[in-house]
Amino acid sequence: MKELLIVETRDAADHADPARMADLAAGVARAGVPATIFLTDNGAFNCRRDSLERAMAAGVQVHVDRFALGERGIGEATVPEAVALAGIELVVDRLADGACVMWR
Secondary structure, eight states: OOOEEEEEOSOTTTOSHHHHHHHHHHHHHHTTOOEEEEEOGGGGGGGGOHHHHHHHHTTOEEEEEHHHHHHTTOOGGGSOTTSEEEOTHHHHHHHHTTOEEEEO
């Protein structure tokens, strides 16, 4: 696998899956495969979760969708510094580069 991109659309307050996906991404990164999590839709609420901090410590890149933040009234200034702001073009670019994508 060249790279793993997980597009997370669910809020961890409602589902256990976002934490599991963060653990999966961390395991993939520890195995030497670049891994990225892109938070969009209600997944944008996860940008301050401890599970993402653990994934980032393992080398996972985390990006949050600017549009999703705005739609949910989350100020960009409240996003942790380690979480990058991005747009949907990140997904398009990674797909074009041959990444494996999981859309949750």
